[in-house]
Amino acid sequence: MERLQMKESFQIIPVGIIRKTDTAASIEIFDDYTDALLGLDGFSHLVVLYWFDQNDTTAKRRVLQVHPRKDPRNPLTGVFATHSPQRPNLIGLTVCRVKSIQGNSIEIEDIDALDGSPVIDLKCYIPGSIGEKDVHLPDWVRM
Amino acid sequence: MERLQMKESFQIIPVGIIRKTDTAASIEIFDDYTDALLGLDGFSHLVVLYWFDQNDTTAKRRVLQVHPRKDPRNPLTGVFATHSPQRPNLIGLTVCRVKSIQGNSIEIEDIDALDGSPVIDLKCYIPGSIGEKDVHLPDWVRM
DSSP states (O other): OHHHHSOSOEEEOOOEEEEEOSSOEEEEEOGGGGGGGTTGGGOSEEEEEEEOGGGOSHHHHTOOEEOGGGOTTSOOEEGGGSOOSOSSSOEEEEEEEEEEEETTEEEESOOSSOTTOEEEEEEEOOOGGGOOTTOOOOHHHHO | OHHHHSOSOEEEOOOEEEEEOSSOEEEEEOGGGGGGGTTGGGOSEEEEEEEOGGGOSHHHHTOOEEOGGGOTTSOOEEGGGSOOSOSSSOEEEEEEEEEEEETTEEEESOOSSOTTOEEEEEEEOOOGGGOOTTOOOOHHHHO
């Protein structure tokens, strides 16, 4: 019943693109979204959400179980209990260390995503109670 | 140029719904996606991606800067440097502790989301180098 009342689908619009070579990785944000980067330089780490666009087919979106890390020795596991790039909604999630930000270009240490992947969202990384070493934050996070 | 070659938009389909009262919180996954939950009970924590459906308007999706936590004393900040519920793609992200899983229903300790929010993805939470206390994992994660 609830499901019938729920909107059938939502629209995701790319906001940038991942660029990756053997030696460098960056996130290039489109001009329309430059203003959304203000203050990002206060964070050491960044949550990157991207789209597994290579898998955006009806068949791959229907895959619900995989052997994690493509290793058949790993038990068959539901995709919601993995980070598999095959899943109903093709959202990839990773935390990256920021090296530098120049205009719309965010240089990152590395990213587990393919060159050319569409970026769909960025969020600041806040470790909360986790206490990872070497994380720094702007003052408003600590209030 | 790259942008012109990129697909204009991607489609997100709800896979469940968040249920929340004053005393309890759960994630109800739709029947079609039950198989995607296999093995989730091996994790203490879960990454929940949901949709800020109350803000799915053209105007709110155009908001690129906010005062974090709606506090005017916090500096104006780009939404990509926050977890604001107003952003170009209305993806909410949170890590929850799992209390129990019964069929399609995942009881969680608490969640910073509105009752009725559409769930768009779940992922296992793997702390990596972070070393949060009291996290447990299935064996394949450690390999």
